[in-house]
Amino acid sequence: MAQTAITPQGKIYPPTNWKTWLGVAPFFIFAILFLFLPSLRLFTASFTDPEGNFTLNNIIQLFSEKYIVDAYKLSIQISAVTALGGGILGFLLAYSVTVGGLPKSLRSILITFSGVASNFAGVPLAFAFVATIGRQGFMTHILRDYFGMDIYEAGFNLYSFAGLSLVYMYFQFPLMVLIMAPALDGLKKEWREAAENLGASTAQYWLKVAMPVLLPSILGAMILLFGNAFGAYATAYALTGGRIGVVTIQIGAQIRGDVLYNPGLGYAMAIGMVVIMAISLAGYSWLQAKTERWLK
Amino acid sequence: MAYLSISKVTKQFGDTVVVDNFNLDIEKGEFVSFLGPSGCGKTTTLRMVAGFELPTSGQIFLDGVDITDKSPNQRNVGMIFQSYALFPNMTVEQNIGFGLTVRKLEKDVIKQRVDEMVRLIHLEKHAHKYPYQLSGGQQQRVSLARALANRPQVLLLDEPLSALDAKIRVSLRSEIRAIQKSLGITAIFVTHDQEEALSISDRIVVMNVGEMEQVGTPFEIYNFPKTRFVANFVGSLNTAEAQVLDPANGLLTMDGIQLQTHEGIIGKKKGDKVTFAIRPERFSFVAEGKKENLLEGTVINITFLGSVVRIQMQIGNSTFNMDTFNRPSLELPKIGEKCQVTCSTKAVLILEG
Ligand SMILES: Nc1ncnc2c1ncn2[C@@H]1O[C@H](COP(=O)(O)OP(=O)(O)O)[C@@H](O)[C@H]1O
Numbered sequence: 129m130a131q132t133a134i135t136p137q138g139k140i141y142p143p144t145n146w147k148t149w150l151g152v153a154p155f156f157i158f159a160i161l162f163l164f165l166p167s168l169r170l171f172t173a174s175f176t177d178p179e180g181n182f183t184l185n186n187i188i189q190l191f192s193e194k195y196i197v198d199a200y201k202l203s204i205q206i207s208a209v210t211a212l213g214g215g216i217l218g219f220l221l222a223y224s225v226t227v228g229g230l231p232k233s234l235r236s237i238l239i240t241f242s243g244v245a246s247n248f249a250g251v252p253l254a255f256a257f258v259a260t261i262g263r264q265g266f267m268t269h270i271l272r273d274y275f276g277m278d279i280y281e282a283g284f285n286l287y288s289f290a291g292l293s294l295v296y297m298y299f300q301f302p303l304m305v306l307i308m309a310p311a312l313d314g315l316k317k318e319w320r321e322a323a324e325n326l327g328a329s330t331a332q333y334w335l336k337v338a339m340p341v342l343l344p345s346i347l348g349a350m351i352l353l354f355g356n357a358f359g360a361y362a363t364a365y366a367l368t369g370g371r372i373g374v375v376t377i378q379i380g381a382q383i384r385g386d387v388l389y390n391p392g393l394g395y396a397m398a399i400g401m402v403v404i405m406a407i408s409l410a411g412y413s414w415l416q417a418k419t420e421r422w423l424k
Numbered sequence: 425m426a427y428l429s430i431s432k433v434t435k436q437f438g439d440t441v442v443v444d445n446f447n448l449d450i451e452k453g454e455f456v457s458f459l460g461p462s463g464c465g466k467t468t469t470l471r472m473v474a475g476f477e478l479p480t481s482g483q484i485f486l487d488g489v490d491i492t493d494k495s496p497n498q499r500n501v502g503m504i505f506q507s508y509a510l511f512p513n514m515t516v517e518q519n520i521g522f523g524l525t526v527r528k529l530e531k532d533v534i535k536q537r538v539d540e541m542v543r544l545i546h547l548e549k550h551a552h553k554y555p556y557q558l559s560g561g562q563q564q565r566v567s568l569a570r571a572l573a574n575r576p577q578v579l580l581l582d583e584p585l586s587a588l589d590a591k592i593r594v595s596l597r598s599e600i601r602a603i604q605k606s607l608g609i610t611a612i613f614v615t616h617d618q619e620e621a622l623s624i625s626d627r628i629v630v631m632n633v634g635e636m637e638q639v640g641t642p643f644e645i646y647n648f649p650k651t652r653f654v655a656n657f658v659g660s661l662n663t664a665e666a667q668v669l670d671p672a673n674g675l676l677t678m679d680g681i682q683l684q685t686h687e688g689i690i691g692k693k694k695g696d697k698v699t700f701a702i703r704p705e706r707f708s709f710v711a712e713g714k715k716e717n718l719l720e721g722t723v724i725n726i727t728f729l730g731s732v733v734r735i736q737m738q739i740g741n742s743t744f745n746m747d748t749f750n751r752p753s754l755e756l757p758k759i760g761e762k763c764q765v766t767c768s769t770k771a772v773l774i775l776e777g
């Protein structure tokens with residue numbers, strides 16, 4: 129009679145029943161159709177020449193063609209610069225509305241703004257910057273006509289590396305704010321008080337407790353920012369029309385084929401990107417897991 | 425002057441007075457508890473001693489030095505938090521050594537003192553673990569060791585056991601008391617748990633909405649509560665109103681029933697209303713030949729509390745609890761029956777206010 133002791137639930141939903149998997153099926157179908165199959169296609173295509181034969185040429189070109197290597201260098205530079213700049217600015221802003229003790233209302237304004245701005249990229253963002261500090265932008269005019277400051281005379285150019293970095297910063301720092309605000313909230317008031325009580329100065333507290341606790345989050349967030357900038361395409365394209373050859377733009381050129389046309393090479397470059405992004409994300413989750421374990 | 429002296433200290437947050445004219449002298453090596461319900465100002469008082477809050481008025485002296493305005497890191501006062509507040513990025517050893525490291529002591533001095541502390545709290549096997557790898561009780565012991573490593577002049581403990589399971593709570597409190605005694609350190613222990621305060625303190629300060637209700641040894645607080653608040657908060661006292669019949673001879677009447685106190689009632693005249701209290705365990709069933717404090721009641725309820733049986737009964741218009749030991753030979757009345765109980769004249773306590 130011992131068998132009858134199985135719970136009613138156990139009888140109706142044995143764990144191996146196919147029905148159990150029904151609920152998550154849409155997710156798996158979606159993942160297969162839009163993640164796994166395209167990745168597979170990307171992978172096979174990068175080993176295929178325009179005639180459809182197997183080749184290692186595309187991968188070799190990744191490392192030998194100067195303009196491709198330069199594109200990666202440029203992308204890495206712009207991603208690093210904007211991750212660092214946006215990271216520092218975002219951290220300081222997040223600090224000031226959490227630990228810094230600015231009014232609560234300011235905090236919710238900043239968080240809401242960040243939620244919107246971190247997703248504000250592509251053509252609208254490029255256009256907003258052109259209209260503001262482009263050659264004929266209204267801020268450019270105001271600065272020139274009322275303050276006697278001609279920023280383009282002074283060497284600024286929106287359609288340059290610096291200009292593109294500035295535009296990227298606009299979605300970079302809000303992302304940092306969104307990631308760091310909860311991390312800063314996680315710093316317990318008692319840690320600060322315990323440190324003070326044990327004789328530590330404010331500087332010693334930050335150096336020995338707060339920073340080490342935050343560091344994985346900060347580094348992790350910056351890696352995410354790096355990947356965020358690395359993958360951006362529409363913003364760069366809309367702003368510079370392809371004159372600044374970051375990787376995404378070069379891939380676009382290979383696949384669309386106005387001047388260059390070699391989809392296989394484009395796919396190989398995309399594989400290169402996927403590798404860089406995967407490394408970034410792995411680094412991010414490793415650091416995130418480290419902090420979460422501490423803060424459990 | 426006492427070792428730690430809290431003198432006429434008042435603390436206001438905005439218009440709210442949270443601590444009102446707090447006066448307390450603590451001797452070196454004494455273990456004092458602040459006991460009171462949540463929100464009565466215990467933590468605030470403790471935080472003023474630690475330097476995290478500034479008194480609105482009044483002064484605090486430690487070993488003859490006025491420390492009222494000193495910043496927390498300038499006083500040598502150890503604090504233990506309810507939430508342990510261990511640094512999550514440091515191992516047990518690093519946590520314990522933190523205070524010594526920031527004070528830039530020599531490496532081997534730190535090492536020696538940390539080892540000593542790790543042994544004191546019996547965590548030798550866990551010295552290299554991080555806080556998240558320890559149980560709550562272990563974490564609180566680390567926090568104790570961390571505070572003690574600095575050799576503080578006073579140890580402040582703010583409900584250090586509240587977050588722990590009942591069993592650990594009891595064992596850790598004796599451990600804390602034993603360590604405090606062996607080091608001879610002066611300690612203030614904040615709790616809202618009367619049993620905890622009674623079991624480990626040299627002296628208890630009972631607090632109620634920012635004021636000190638009574639200061640005394642656990643024996644005094646338990647057996648001779650001065651106010652209705654203390655009587656109700658510490659143990660489960662029966663309290664009721666009565667009229668003074670004969671102040672000089674300590675005679676009261678409650679709903680026509682006569683009660684005899686041990687001493688005369690000071691400052692009252694015949695006909696005055698007073699509040700009196702009787703502990704449940706001071707009642708007993710009537711034995712032959714007893715003349716004073718014979719009370720007849722009706723049994724309302726009987727509850728088994730393990731080693732004790734609590735009998736709830738109506739006497740006059742008031743409800744009283746009587747506790748009696750749960751012996752196998754115990755003969756209990758039935759619910760609804762009448763029974764006669766009594767208590768000694770010393771058990772009838774007259775309360776102020
Ligand atoms: N920083 C503060 N600002 C305003 N009110 C406070 C502050 N800290 C404590 N209080 C108030 O002071 C009262 C006493 O608090 P506390 O000392 O924490 O009580 P306890 O530790 O006895 O529970 C409470 O009513 C609390 O709300």
Ligand SMILES: [Mg+2]
Nearest residue numbers: 463466467468
């Ligand atoms: Mg408290």
